Every structure is written in C-alpha cells, then in structure tokens.
Amino acid sequence: MGRKRKWMVILPWIGMMGISSAEYAFASAEETLHIAHSWSSLHIFWMLGVWVFFQAAVAFPAGKLRESGRLPARWAMMLGALGTLIGYVSLAFAPHVVVAYIGFGAFSGMGAGLVYATCVNMVAKWYPERKGGKTGFVNGGFAYGSVPFVFLFTGYMDLTNFRWVLVAVGVFLAGVVAVSGYFFKDPPKNWWPADVDPLHVPDDPRTRRALKMNPPAVRQYTPREAWRTGRVALMWFCLMCTSGVNIFGIAFQVEIGQEAGFAGGIVATAMSLKAIVNGTGRGVIGWLSDRYGRKRCLIFVCIVLGLSQYGILWSANEQSLLFFLIFSSISGFGGGAIFPMFAAMTADYFGENNNASNYGLVYSSKLVSGLAGSGMGAVVVANWGHGGAFTLAGSISLFAAFVALFLTQPGRTKTGEPTAPVPMAQGSD
Structure with a gap:
C-alpha cells in the first residue's frame, strides 16, 4: 500500500462513522419528520426497519462481488457514499412516504450495507492474527459516530430548518465515506504478516494468547462449505435475536x-450514552475476546443485553433517571458488542479468503431482525405496551445466550486439535 497497515483500521473506522447516524440517530428525528411530513410514527419506525433490511440484504452479494474482484473496495465505498446522500435528501424532500421508503429505506440502506461489509472485512483481512480488538474498534464507529447527530436532530432541528439540516448532514457524511474509501486497498489472498506464522507458536505474547484462545480456521471455507458445517445457521439465529433486541432498543x-x-x-443524553458505550464497547469486547475467547465473550454480552432490557423497563416504571441512564448505557454495550464478536468469529471459523461472503451470510439475519426489532416492535408495543415489549426483548436475548453455548469451531476436536491435517498457508508475506 505504501503505508502502514494501521491505516486499514483508521480509514474503515472513519467510514463506519459516516453511516452510523442513519440507524442510531434516526429515532431522534422521528418527531420532526412526523409533524413536517404528516407521516405516521408507525411508518417512520417501519422505515428504519426497511433501512436495516436493505443494509443486511446487500452484505452477501456485496461480499461475493468483492471477493471476485468485480467490485473493488474503493468503488464499494463510493456507492455507499451516494446511497448515504440519497437517503438524507429523500427524508428532506420526499413528496410522499413511499419515496422516503425507497430513498432512505432502500438506497441509503444498501449504501450503508456496502460500507459496513467493506470496512469490517477490510480490517479482518489486514489483521488475521489479532482481529478481535481491531474489528471491534472499527465496528464501534458504527455507533458513536452518531452522537453529534442525536443532539442535532433532538435539540436543533425543527420545522423551520429540517430540510437544510438533513441535506447538509447528507452531504457531509457522504463526503466522509467517499474520502476515507478512496484509499482502501485489499491485501493479497492468504496474506499474513511476515513475522507471524499461523502454523507455529508466535514469539509475541499478545499474538500467542490471541491465537491460543481463538485458533485460526483449519482451512478456507467457501460459503457453501461453511453453511454445511451447521455453524452458520447457529450464528445466524443468535445474531437475529440479539440484533433485533438492539434495534428495538x-x-x-x-x-x-x-x-x-x-x-x-435527558432522553437525548441517554441515547447518546447508549451510542457512545455501544461503540466503545465493541472495541473493548473485541480486545477481551482476543484474551479470553470469542465464544465466552459472546455469551456474556447476550446475557448483558437481555438483563439490561429488564433494567430499562424497571427504571422507567420507577421514573429513576439515574438508573435509566445506567441501564441505557449497559444496553448499548451489549447491543454493540455482539457485532464484532460475530465478525471476528466468522473469520476464526471459516478463514479470511471468503470472509466477506461468509460474514454476509451471518449478517443477513438482520433482514429479519431489522423488521422485527423496529416494525414488529411497534406492533408489540401497541398491543402489549412497553412492559410486555421490553420483557420479551430481554427474554429473547437470554435465549440467544443459551443457543451460543453450542457454537464450536468446525474441523477441530474439543481439545482444539485439527481433526485433519491443516493445509499449508500461502503468501505469508
């Protein structure tokens, strides 16, 4: 690349911040959009669900195009920037709610999906030996990049200025995505750092511990082979449950x-704390997973996410501001930490060469969870109230923790030894 590989952490992190506000700050703009366009609140929550649906839907096809070389990383980011701009412009000027569904829900969602898939898989390819912390750091940009816009949409945007605010935000964020993506570059296939041999014990104690707790895949699995192991289906279900709870929150x-x-x-502050902890928690849990193992950390965050839903409900019923802020932050940690766990675990289980496609399979669970967490969440709230809805959300996340107990790396025995000889790695410089 002509520069240090740490740039493939910094630039994807910036790119992820550029798409975060569409999901994490959208609820803060709900009241203004509801009054300005006369859109029902139910329409607006379903719009967020459609956005998440298309963001997830593009992950697998984008991964296949990226790995085939037909969609370079730079162009994926440029398309993502265009989708970001279209989304905000459509929210500002849509003459009918259907146009907003198409512009924001579909085009902005697909653009965000391209950026998300490209950024997360880029850092995993450049850091195969310690991907947890780096993947978590980049993934964190998808949450705390929204913090300024939560306050902007809640405290400043109103009926007199909402159009130019939305357009200005769209232009700025599209520029952030495009500029960061211009410098993206993939490593060669099978690339590992020259000083790390995945088949031997490394000298660096941090790398040695990370590879011991999360041994590399025994071989490079294609999406079809990965699916046949049964692990993809388990990961898909766990991510569907937990991401649905996250989106609901x-x-x-x-x-x-x-x-x-x-x-x-106060509510805006709670949402900002949720986004900040959501983002920083991704980096922290990624670092912890390098030390203590991906599976242990995944089960832990599923439990934390579930219990925090009960905490939010209790603190709201008791009208306890302090505990509402605390449980909002804890929920943000749990809801954010699940994503780098699955991203890094996919590469651990199935290898780096087809990681974009394999993670696209797992991430496609948001096709369901986005609509369930936002759209169906609105239906549950309307029928059961917030008490029933938050109780159900917490229970779903705890069930996902139970399912995660059955996740094991394919091709290895219980002691961690490969069940068959491991093919020699290629292109290690």
Whole structure:
C-alpha cells in the first residue's frame, strides 16, 4: 500500500462513522419528520426497519462481488457514499412516504450495507492474527459516530430548518465515506504478516494468547462449505435475536423515556450514552475476546443485553433517571458488542479468503431482525405496551445466550486439535 497497515483500521473506522447516524440517530428525528411530513410514527419506525433490511440484504452479494474482484473496495465505498446522500435528501424532500421508503429505506440502506461489509472485512483481512480488538474498534464507529447527530436532530432541528439540516448532514457524511474509501486497498489472498506464522507458536505474547484462545480456521471455507458445517445457521439465529433486541432498543428507548416523564434533553443524553458505550464497547469486547475467547465473550454480552432490557423497563416504571441512564448505557454495550464478536468469529471459523461472503451470510439475519426489532416492535408495543415489549426483548436475548453455548469451531476436536491435517498457508508475506 505504501503505508502502514494501521491505516486499514483508521480509514474503515472513519467510514463506519459516516453511516452510523442513519440507524442510531434516526429515532431522534422521528418527531420532526412526523409533524413536517404528516407521516405516521408507525411508518417512520417501519422505515428504519426497511433501512436495516436493505443494509443486511446487500452484505452477501456485496461480499461475493468483492471477493471476485468485480467490485473493488474503493468503488464499494463510493456507492455507499451516494446511497448515504440519497437517503438524507429523500427524508428532506420526499413528496410522499413511499419515496422516503425507497430513498432512505432502500438506497441509503444498501449504501450503508456496502460500507459496513467493506470496512469490517477490510480490517479482518489486514489483521488475521489479532482481529478481535481491531474489528471491534472499527465496528464501534458504527455507533458513536452518531452522537453529534442525536443532539442535532433532538435539540436543533425543527420545522423551520429540517430540510437544510438533513441535506447538509447528507452531504457531509457522504463526503466522509467517499474520502476515507478512496484509499482502501485489499491485501493479497492468504496474506499474513511476515513475522507471524499461523502454523507455529508466535514469539509475541499478545499474538500467542490471541491465537491460543481463538485458533485460526483449519482451512478456507467457501460459503457453501461453511453453511454445511451447521455453524452458520447457529450464528445466524443468535445474531437475529440479539440484533433485533438492539434495534428495538434504538427505536423505542426515546419513546419509553418520554413516557416516563424524562425531559427531551435527558432522553437525548441517554441515547447518546447508549451510542457512545455501544461503540466503545465493541472495541473493548473485541480486545477481551482476543484474551479470553470469542465464544465466552459472546455469551456474556447476550446475557448483558437481555438483563439490561429488564433494567430499562424497571427504571422507567420507577421514573429513576439515574438508573435509566445506567441501564441505557449497559444496553448499548451489549447491543454493540455482539457485532464484532460475530465478525471476528466468522473469520476464526471459516478463514479470511471468503470472509466477506461468509460474514454476509451471518449478517443477513438482520433482514429479519431489522423488521422485527423496529416494525414488529411497534406492533408489540401497541398491543402489549412497553412492559410486555421490553420483557420479551430481554427474554429473547437470554435465549440467544443459551443457543451460543453450542457454537464450536468446525474441523477441530474439543481439545482444539485439527481433526485433519491443516493445509499449508500461502503468501505469508
């Protein structure tokens, strides 16, 4: 590349921040959009669900195009920037809610999916020996990049300025994505750092511990082979449950806070704390997973995410502002930490060469969880109230923790030894 590989952490991190506000700050703009366009709240929550649907839907085909060489990383990012701009412009000027569904839900969602898949898989390819912490750091940009826009949409945007605010945000964020993506470059196939041999014990104690706790895949699995192991289906189900709970919290935490009587600024602060902890938690849990193992950390965050839903409900019912902020932050940690776990675990289980496609299979679970967490979440809230909805969300996440107990790396025995001879790695410089 002509530069240090740490740039393939910094630049994807910036790119991820450029798409984060579409998901994590969208609920903060709900009231203004509802009044300005006369769109029902149900339409707006379903719009977020459609956005998540298309963001997830593009992951697998984008991965196949990227790995075939037909879609270079730079062009994937440029298309993502265009989708980001179209999304915000459509929210500002859509003459009908259907146009917003298409512009924001479909085009912005697909653009974000291209950026997300490209950034996450880029860092995993450049850091195959210690991917947990680096993947978590990059993944974190998808959350805390939204913090300024939560306050902007809640405290500044109103009926007199919403159009130019949305357009200005769209232009700025599209520029962030495009500029960072211009410098993207993939490593060669089978690339590992010259000083790390995946078939032998490394000298660096950090790398040695990371590879001991999360041994590399025994071989490079194609998507079809990965699916046949049965692990993809388990990971898909766990991510569907936990990401659905995460999206539900993003969509309805503002609403339950307002119902509890907390002021709008307090609710915005709670959402910002959720986003900050969501983002930083991804980096922290990624680092911890390098030390203690991906599976252990995944089970832990599923439990944390589930219990925090009960905490949010309890604190809102008790009108306890302090505990509402605390449990919102804990929920943000759990909801964010699940994503780098699955991203790194996919590469650990199935190898780096087809990681974009394999993770696209796992990440496609958001096709369901996005619609369930936001759209169906609105239906559950309407029928069961916030009490029933948050209780159900917490229970779903705890069940995902139980399912995660059955995840094991394919091709290895219980002691961690390969069940067959490991093919020699190629192109290790």
